[in-house]
Each structure stands twice: as C-alpha cells, then as structure tokens.
Amino acid sequence: MDRKKISKADLGRWLDTIAGKYELIGPTEDEGIIQFGPVQSSAELTLEYANSLIPPKSLFFPPVESLFAFRKRGEEIQLEETKPLQQDRVIFGIRNCDVGSLSLLDRVFCDDLEDSYYRERRERTTLIALACPTPPRSSCFCTTFGIDPLSPAGSDILLTDVGDVYLVDAVTDKGEELVALGEGLFAPLTEGEEKELQPPPVDMPQLDVRELRERLEALWEDEYWEKLSLPCLGCGICTYVCPTCHCFDISDVGSTSDGVRYRCWDSCMYSDFALMVSGENPRPTKRERTRNRYFHKFSTFPSRYGTGYACVGCARCLVHCPGGVEITEVIKDISAKEGVSDR
Amino acid sequence: MTANIYLPSIATVREVRPETPDTSTYVVSFDDPQLRESFAYEPGQFAELSIFGVGECPIGIASSPTREGLLEFCVRAVGTVTDALHDLEVGDKLGVRGPLGNSWPTTEIEGKDLLFIGGGIGLPPLRSLIQYVLDNRDRYGAVQIVYGARSPQDLVYKEELKEWEDLPDVDFHVTVDAGDDTWDGAVGFVPPFLKDINPSPTNKVAFTCGPPIMIKLVVEALEEMGYADADIITTLEMKMKCGVGKCGRCNIGDKYICRDGPVFSFEELRSIPGALEV
Amino acid sequence: MPKTRVGVFVCHCGNNIGGVVRVPEVVEYARTLPNVACVEDNLYTCSEEGLSSIREQIAEHGLNRVVVASCTPRTHEPLFREACEQAGLNKYLFEFVNIREHCSWVHMHDPAMATQKAKELVRMGVAKARFLEPQEEFESSVFPAALVIGGGVAGMTAALGLANQGIQVHLVERDQELGGLIREVRTLFPAGQATEEVLQPLAEQVRNHRQITVHLGSEVEDVGGFIGDFDVAVKADGQVNNLKVGAVIVATGAEELKPTGLYRYSELGNVVTQLEFEERFKRGADVPRDVVIINCVGARIPERTYCGRFCCTTAIKNAIWIKEREPEASVFVLHRDVMAYGVQIEESYRRAMELGVRFLRYDPENPPQILGDGRAEAVRVQHQLMGKEIVLPAELVVLTTPLVARDDNPRLSKMLKVPLGGEGFFLEAHLKLRPIEFSTDGVYVCGSARYPANIPESVSQAYASAAKASIPIREGVVRAEAITALCDERTCSACGNCVEVCPFGAVELQEGRFGRTAQVNPAQCKGCGCCVAACPSGAMQQSGFNDRQLLSMIGALAEEMTGGVGE
C-alpha cells in the first residue's frame, strides 16, 4: 500500500472509529507516568511523550496474568483455562524500539513449544507505530542495534509527523484493514509532497558494538563484573522496564480446593531467582547476576535464537536504575576491552 | 502436550511405594483414557507435577516407556510442593505436565557396553534407561550398574536392585557410605568403590547421576580410567520452573536445562563456561 | 501412607458440648479436612475409655498428629498429652480445640451458630496440627550450691534453711560482721529482750556451719548465667573470686530513712531517729525527762506513699523503755494513726498508755514544729480534741521514720535481671501467688529487700525462700516446657530486636556458624514469644506457636469464609 497522509484533526476521528470496533490502547498520562492503557476515545490519549515507562511488552506478556483456575468438586478437579483477550485490539503510539522488542520476544514465546497466551495476544493485535520526534531523547541509542525510528518494519502501520499531517505507511493486511476503516480521512500524496514531505533524518550517537559478543565472552572470569555490580542494589527495576526481558514466575494463589494459577514477572537480579531447594544457588552474589544479565542480552540470546543483540536501545533501564548501572557504559567498557580484530 | 503448554492434565495416584524414610515412589495414570495411550515419552525426560493451590515442581520420570500405562515418579520431601506430594494417598488427584526436556541418547549408544553409576536419589532417572535397555536387551552390549547410598535404608528400589543382581548379563555392584547390622555388602563412597571395580572404557558409555560432589569425583575417576568426555553422560539438577524454556531460570551458557537438557554429555558441559561450577 | 496423618477426637462431654453443638455434624465435617486419617467422638474423651480409644487409634491408623476438641487445655492438656506419650507419640504433636468454654457453654441460645463455630475451630486446630513438630524438653543440670546476698536476720535464716538440708551456701555480707540492720537495735520488741540474745546464737550457728562459707566485707560484683548455672563474682578487699551456684536469694534488707530537711533533723543535735535513740540512750546515757516522739516522718507522703508497717511498734517499744527507766518522764507520741495490729503490739500500746505515755494525733497538713535555736526545746502541735495549739517541752525529739530501699538495689537488679517496684524495693513475681520469687527462675527474695519486714516476717520469708530455692537444687535438673524460641542462624541478620525485647535476657548476639547471630538459651527462655513477634525476617520462631502454624490457622479461618485463600 503506498504512502498516504492524514491531517492531525482527522487522526482523532480515525482513532475513534477504531475504538468503536476494537479495544483501542494508547499512551495515557497518570500522575506524571506515561503508560499504555485502554481508552474509550482518542481524547484520552496524549501525544507529548518520548516513551512509556512500562514497555508495551506488558500488553502481550503482562506483569500478572491468570493461566487457569482450578476447583475441586468432590473427588474431581476442574481446570478452566483463562481467555487472554475478550476483544481484538489496536495499539496506537508504539515506538519502533518496542516494536523491535516484540520480534525478539516472538522468538522466545512462539518457538516450537508455543505460549498460547502470548501468541493469541500477538495475533489479535494491530500495531500503529508512531515515529519518534526529532531530535530523539539524548539517552536513546536504538540505532546502535539496527532499529530505525522511521521505518514501518515490524508494525502494521507507521505514522510519521511531518508538520501538519502524518505520513501513513500501512505495510500489512491488518494495517490496510484499519486504513480502510477510515477511508475518507486519508489522502494520497502529490509528487511534490512525496519529495518535500520527508521527516528529518535521525542523528543519534552510535555505540561501537562490533564483536561485542566475542569481547564479552572473553570476560567471563574478569573482575570487571565485581566492580560493575558494586552500585547494583539487586532490585528488579531494570528487568521490569526492559522491553526484551521475559523472565517470569508461576505461583498458585488460593487453597487446595479453589484458586488460580498465576504467571507474573520475575527478575534474574533477585537473589533467590535461581536458588534451589537444596540451598545451592548457581548465581549466589550480585556479581554473577549482573554478569548473567549482560551475557543473556549480548551472548546467549543471540546465539540461542540467532537474532541480533537482545537490546533495542530504549534506555529505560539506564534512566531508572537507582544504582546508576548504565548499559551504555557497560557496552563501552566491553568494546574497549581487547577484541579479536585489534589483536 | 496439550495446546496450552502450561495446562497440566489431571492424573490419579494408583500406588504409593515408600522407598526410604523421606522418599516414596508415586505411580500415577492420567484420568483421560485417550491421553493414557497417546502420552509418549523417552527415558530421561521429566514432567512438572502440580499440587493445585501449592505449586509445581519438575520430577524425572523414573519408569520406562516400554512398560505401558503407568508413570512412576520418585519424590523426596524437600520443598513445599514435594512435601505436599508426600501427603497424597492412593486415589488422590494431581496435575502432570509433560513430557519435557531431552532424553538419554538411546539410539546413539546401540551396540555399546553401558556403565550406570547412581548415587542416592540419582538412581531413578538412570533406572528409566536401565529398564529401557533391559527391555531391548539385544540392541545393547554388556550392562554394568554401580549404585551407592548413604545407608542401607537410603537405597531406593530395594527389590529391583535384587532382580538386577540376579540377572546373568548384568554386572551389579552396590555400596553404602555407612553400613549397619542388616548390611553385609560393600561399604564406602561410590567414587573409590568405582575405582576398585575399574570398568574398562573400551566401547563403553558411562551414565551417572547423583549429588553434585559425587558426580565431580566420579567424572574425575572415569577420566583417569580413560573415558572420553563425550562418553560420560549425566542429567543436571537445576532450579526449573516453566519447563518449556521461557522463564529464564535454568540457563547455563546459552542452553536451557529444561529444553536442551537435562541430559548432557560432559563434552557439551565443558564447552559451556560456568556449567561445571554449579 | 501420607506423611501427616491427623486423628480428630470430638467430645460430647455428656451434654455440656453435645447438648448445644451437633457433634455428629462436626465429626462428618472433620473427615473432609486435609490429612485427617480418622475421626472419633466420645461421650467423655477424658475418661479412661476415651483415653484408651486415643491410644488405640494412634496405633491402628499410625497417627502422627492428634487433635482433641473438648474443654480447655489449661486443665486437660497434660492428661491428653500423656495419653499420646503412652501410645509412643511425641506429646507435642497434640493440639487442643476448646469447643466447651469457648463455644457450647457460651452459645446455648444458638446451636446452629455454635455448631458452625465448632467446625471452624476444629478446622483451625487441624490446620495447626499439620505443622506441629516433635519437641524434646530441654533439661539442664543445677549446680548444688546457693548464694545468699546479705547477712542480716533474713539472710542468715535463709542460709541456715538451705545448709541444714545439706546444701552448700555462700553468704555474702558487706560489713565486717553478720547481723545487718538489727545490730543497731539494743532491745527487741516486745519483751525488750537484748538484741544480742537473739543475734549471737544465730550468727554463731551460721559461722560454724560447715555448709556455709561466710564472705564478710565483700560485695557481689557481677552475676551471669541462669538457674542452675549462675557465675557469681564476689569482690573482697580488692580481689575478686568467682563462685558457681544454682540459685540466688536476695536478702539485702533496707535502711532507715535519715529524714534530712524534716523537723530540723540535721540542724538540731537533740532531734534523732529511733535507731540513733537506741544507739545513744541504750548505752547508758541518762534518760531525758521530756521526750517527744513524732511518727510517720517521711512516710505516707506523696514522695513516699507507703506505711513503714512497724515503725509505730518501735516508737511504742522505746516509749515504754523510757517510762520504765524514768516513770516521771513526760513522753508524748505524736502520730497520724497507730498501726498496732495483732496481739503483742496492741498489748504494748495499752501498756504504754498505762505507763502514762500520751498519744496525740497530728494533722499532716499542719505538722508539729520544733521550737528552739541551737537545741530543740519544745514542740508546738495542734491538739485536735482541744481544738487549739499546745506547746510540749522537749529535751529530746525522736523521729520515727520508715525503712527505705537501699540505693544499691538498681545495680543488683540489673545484675540479676530482676525488676524493681515503684518504691525501689525488689518486685516479686506475683503479690499473692509467688511472693518470695522473681519471674526470672532461680532468683528468690526475702526480708526487707522486698518491703519493710520485721523480724518474724523476715524469718518466715527466709524459710520460704530457702524452701523454694532448694527445689531445683534438690532435683538437680531444670526442665522447661518445649515452647521455647529458636533462632534460625542461617537467616538471622543480627538486628538485635529480640535481645532488646526478651524480658528474661535469654537471647544474646554471639558469634556462631553464620557469623554474629542471635542465640537463645533454652534454660532461660520462658516461651513468651515476644522475640518472635519482634523479628522482622522471621528467623526467630517459637516451638508450638511458630509463624507457619499460626498463619495456617488464620488461612484455615479465612478460607472457610471466601472459599479459597488459606494454605
């Protein structure tokens, strides 16, 4: 589908028609916190935001979700699966870094042992990405990991703000279906517009991630991790705000005769995450846990799933870490270490 | 596996056999007859057992697929879920989710001589392979079994051990760390006991499972005897939760023990940094 | 056979329970509870027939937990625990559910609600029983010796009380000779008997008793340890020696109040206290002609509210003593009330009046004034009957003051970890039921250390404390009910809350396997559980009442309500 445009005023109308047919989810502000949540009308949305605090990953892999309810009637036990969604959804305003994270999470949840809850939410959701404003936030570094803030890749529709209109690139059938829903509101671009209605190029500092994985893997025994983990407090913020983290815990709430099995987010940074009942812990101190987190992102995830690095440069962990452990600093330190190419 | 990888199937406890003061064997079978037939698993795989309202925990399937119908789990009461398992009586219901993980390399070791070294409650995962080998005896070479436990009543499958001892084509050895007046067999830890037996490494694959400290010493002993890393195979015991390679707990290197294991050869383990520290 | 197998025994107690609570319904309900292996109901579970049915069921079903739902554990718990023990079951694997005093007897008007309540109480009892663990009672040996602090009448009598039972006693006295406060008294009430006649034989017996080691001129420097194992450091002229004793008796007595600031006491030479009077005039000085005795000096006033109990007796005794020496002497006793209880004191009060001692009541709001400069010459007092002030000539004024607590008591109380009362005297465990012992085991008290006590009272209290102190020593072993606290040193973070909270000093922070952690001394721990409640991480737990047991009771109750919340 070729590029179209929509006026800023018509955008609201389009989203309202969508809200009539789908569950519309978009960025809203609540007590200073930007979050993605269901809205009845486009008026509740906000457009002044860089990104949400809790990533839209929470809409596919929620902080807490019920897997099934169990009830004991006499001798029998009945299990009742929980339906993940009541209605098809449209997510408006997702940034490209989060779109990129979803494709990474797909590799985890939709492998041969497919997670049906995640899969259903992914299938019944249409993504309307919103290109990041320029200049990008100074903390963002998504281009380092091949994320292009202006590309529709991975989403169904990309809207790009070029002054008084939005450029509309629908790249999938689901995207086209949505555009068809508001057919009167879109207009094709004239030749002239095609040329000058271009978003300004994104200039963002690039981190050097050449051979990051190989240099990292050489540091398994290095005492760098000891020093890096000193300010780390072992709280769970970096993993809970990270769009590519997918660790979770499963626990039963209720009694042996009546209750629910929940899945909820968990963090590899918690001291008892891998603690075994025998008392042994493969990652007993913060040093091992910090090392494990960066190895997962830059070594084990790419080698296991054959993808790029499991980081999309959204900088959420950077901004919110109370101890000031900065992933960009770690990347710089590792790439400063002697790599294969400079030997 | 049902479409929903987290949904257990309901099974009933058919038989409870106390093995040691804190370990019992639970024989279960699925309520759904259709599932009872279709539930195909390989020796060495495990399943997640659910006590609803308490939780789930991964337990190795101790029976062999060659013996139909019933699944056997050998459970020691160490944690909240295993404690709850120990409160089950015949006829009680529980959840079973699986089969999960990889399995012993039953085809690659065809024609080879086999050496099984088990320690305490490490025997059940080996037993599923031993039964499989005994039920397909002609596909495999000589069978040697070396098993040890802390004390005579800590030995599991006491009757079956006697059966194996009487089998003509099985070289069976058993020891206990500390004997008592009811015990007339060998006394001593498994690693030195194994060194005295000194089984030759030619055309042989060794399978070992038991407490980490025993595995470490057994592997050293085997290497002294000339066994190649590729021919020493074990099953790792790590903290597992989802059992389907997603919850991020049981990773060593880029492998998830619940998906790429729990069965590994020592050659694989040597290549993964930090795998052997555990 | 599942791991935990609970047996439930519901009692009818005749119709005390069965009359209101529908017991069969409770029995059926109990069968549905988790881990319940067998349920019985009996007419009287505490009868021989009931107890034997418990023993049989334990054997038959291999029960490893027993729950009895009947009356109150305060009376019948030992009985049922014994039945379990006889059947070979550890007696702490037993839980009591009260469905009589707390249920049937108080909800007679509503059998339906009473039955529902009984079911839930049984449900909570079973929930707790599932997590009971077997316990062994802690036994510690008692060192066969005792320490008596204070060599007065009380101390000496207590020492003899113990020594005569063959128990080795260490008697520690600060002064250079035995006797204590009584040495300052010349004649004793009632018959004016010379103090020496009573004191010397007692002191003789103590000095020559081969079981008693007397430490004169020495003071207790420090006391560590607990009942059966006290380490006492006694300091005598500079060097310290350490004693090991099993029990301690505090007999440090009290001292006479020197009423500085009242009635120009320290200002005028001839205004003296009763003891000073005894010292000066009973040594032969000539008896003055006009004597005024003022009672309740420094007693029953806002700063010191108590009555000195026998200072009136002393005043009467000395008034008689003066009148017998100098019949013409004019002796006035100015009092607020005369505490002349009992036989001898009433007789001597009457005798004093017969001898011409005049008793005048004064109004504490408008107390007598001492007139004269340099020397007391007269006492002006408001005569209540005559309604006007009168002036009494006085060559000597004697002030009757109460005994007050020794100022050394706080030091000793901190050492022995025993409390002091409001007035600075030692505070006994219970005024009526445990008068001569402390709540801390192994420490006893007698004589004026507890409150002003005259000789007969001191002696009887001394005998009582000796008798009490000899119990643990003669048994040789101290057994504590297994409800003591236990710290899981692996997870203890040494915050010290438990040490602060323990009323008995039973918890200390010590170096252990996991570094510096809290450690409980089971001999001292009384099982109150305050430390468990103060422990933020839950490392400290109390046997028989640990968090898991109590939380499962809460869960069982809440689960009953909302169908699905308990463990």
Next chain:
Amino acid sequence: MEDKLQELVVELLGDGAMEYFIGYRQGFEPSHVVPCFVTDKSEADRLIWGPLCLQNLSKYVLQARDLDGKVGLLVKGCDARAIVELVKQHQIERDKIVVVGVPCEGQVDPRKMEQVLGVSMEQVTDVEDAGDEFLVKVGGEVSKLGKEQVLRDKCFYCKHPTSFDYDYTLGEVQPFTIDSESEEYDAVEKLEELPLEERRAYWLKQFERCIRCNACREVCYGCYCKECIFDRTDPRWLDRTPLPRENEIYHLIRAVHLAGRCIDCGECERVCPVNIPLGRLYKKLQKDIAELFDYEAGMEYDTVPPLVDFELDDQDPFL
C-alpha cells in the same frame, strides 16, 4: 567544594587503610548523577557534589562488612542518620567507615523541576546552588529558579545534619533553612483529614499500581535482612504476584518493620518507578512514633528503637 573532596579522597586512599570511597559521579547525561566507587587514586577526579546528588549511599557500606580495610563515604546530613541506625543495629562497626560530611544547601526534586521548567531533565545541563535560588542551565542559557519551587520535600524541614559524628567535613555543616509555609507533616495531615472511604480508595489505587519490583526494599538502608520475610516459603506470607491485596500486605508489613527505624531519607519514594507516594506512608509512621513514643530514628547510637522498648506510663487506649 569538589576539589576539596577529591584531595581528601586521594589522601584517604593514599594511606591504604581504605578499600574504596563511595561518592557521586556524572551519569550518562549531565543531570543524571549516579553512585561512584573510587578504588584507586586516579579515579578521584570523577567525584562530584551538587544539588542533584540525590542517592542515600549509606546502604552501600554493608558491602564492606567482610572486607578487611575501611570504606569511605560521602554523606549528606539527612542520610548520615542511616549510619547511626546501621551501627545501632549491629550491622557494621562505626570505625569500619570513614564518613565525610558535606554541607548541603538543599536538593532538587527532578519531577518538580520538570513540571516547573516544562522540559525534561535531559535538557538540563547544569544546576548550581546560589543561596535561596538554583542556577539552572538549559540548552546554553541560565535561568534562576526559587528553591522552594523545586526543592525535595525533606529539605523543607532539614533537621539534625549536625547531630552526626563525621570523621571529616567539607566545610561547615548546618541545617539548610528556607522559609516556606509548608509544614513537615502537611501531606500526612491532608490525607488524615480525608474521609475513610476516600483514603481507602486513594491507597488501594496506589497499591494497585505497584509492580513489586522491590526497588523500595532494596534501596532502603533498613532492609538488610539476609532472607526477607517475603522470600520465605515456610510460611509463605506473600505471593510474588503483584495483585492489589498482595501489594497491600507487602507495603503495610514493610512499613511496620521500618517503624521507629525509618530516617526519612526519601529514597523509597524517589526510586519508585510508578510514583507511589511511599513518603507519606513513612512520614505518617514518623509522626506517630514522635507523638506516641517521643522518639526519632538515627539520632543516638545507644537509644533503643521504640517498638522493642516500653515505658510503664505509655499511652493506653485499650483499657
């Protein structure tokens, strides 16, 4: 001020008694200040001081427990009270830490500054202290901001910075004073005056937002238990699932554990990623503890925390 600090650290590291010095350094952007562990003299020049050094670094000294050398620490007056409590609660010996006090002229609350400036903190390249104003540099030009608009809540009633026995001080430490009509317990009293249902709704909404990332627990000096009661399985007090009722149990129990120990350093509220006003919950406790038991945490080494102490004449509404 910063050079005085750096010289001192170089000197302290010089004589080798100190394993490392804990201070502040520049983060990935000028307005982002993070903790810094200086192990070697050469790194001393990274240490900075200013109104954006918000973290309470005291908890990091616990990591030095099993080191043989000492640990140096830069600390504001309000945060130093955590050292007193840590020593009082037997977590570390006082002589194991070299405490460097710094005169503090009030700190910036980034969220307030963003509202006032209308621009995100990224744009702010420098904040300097100037008497009762802050000089804020945004994209080149400098503007003056009255401190009372952007000050952290706890700075309005800065008390007791002088009560600590510092080993060194960088200049004269005394309480920062600012005349403002807001009283210390305003926010608490405002909540107390709400009718019960409104308060109930208010707090349930807060507890519902909690994602149980445990940051408030991990950042708090008072939460140093080897194994937290919430991580125990025998019994399981709390499920890990962030359901509203579970979150409420978590926050109320943590509050009770900190009663009489919380020193009001404000870190739990600052690090909370979902802006739960935890400060109000703990301020309420401080108010009650002060009123009921006349006690303030972190003042003296030898006083006994209120909940493990008692007076015979304590208030007794339960007769």
Next chain:
Amino acid sequence: MASESSDEGGNGYEPKILVFACNWCSYAGADLAGVSRLQMPANCRIIRVMCSGRVRPEFVVTALSKGLDGVLVLGCHPGECHYSEGNYFTRRRGLLLKNLLQFVGIEPERFQVRWVSASEGAKFADTVEQVTEQIRALGPNRPQGGMHSTEPGDR
C-alpha cells in the same frame, strides 16, 4: 452479665472475627466466661498464644487482607503480664498499627486490643459483644482486587 444477644438475622451478615488470647489471662478469662455460662455472639474464633506479645503485626495485616472482618488481640492488664513485659510491647505495637491501618483507610473498629485478666469473665463477654456489634455495623470487609475473585487480575 452480658445481655442475651438477640440474633434476629438482620441482613444475615455474620462477621467473622479472629481473636488472639494470651494463655495466662485473657484465655483464662474466656474460660471463666464459659464456666459462668455468659452468653455472647458466636462470631469470634480464638487462637491461643502464650503471650499477647507473640502476636506479630503481620498476622493482623494478613488476616484483614484475607477478608476476615476483624482482629481482636487480648492480653493481661499492663503490670500483670505473666512474663512481666510482654503486653507492654503489645500496647506499643497496637497503638502504631491502629493508626497505620486507619491511615490506609481500614475502619478502626476492625483491629482492637483489650486487656482482660483471668478473673474478668464478664469483661470478656462484654468485649466480645461490643466488638462484634461494632464490626457488624461496618458490614463485610470486602477484599478488592484479584485476591479471591478468580477473574484474571491481569492488566
């Protein structure tokens, strides 16, 4: 004597109140009320502890959050504690917890502390009566949010 509690259904709501009673005083007081046949509402369930000082605030918070309608902690009168100091701590903890629960919007009547000695059977009965009526007036302690309802608590 406790009044004969008429229990005409009302809206049929019967509050469920958890009571902690200390073994030496309040539990004995409850026994005495039983022996004296003092009738009282049947909404209280007693858990026996050795001392009121054993009741940790976590029990109260958990009980109220799990939906129980009220928690009543009974102990000896200050100065009469069998362990001499136990109830002083209960007093301080009770004071603080009462204020905290009220601050987060839980009705004050839902958590109460009372001193009942072994000889005060009547006072025990009156306390049970009074607390039960107070809590009955408040209505059920509705537990909100995903705790009990099995509808998924996901967002």
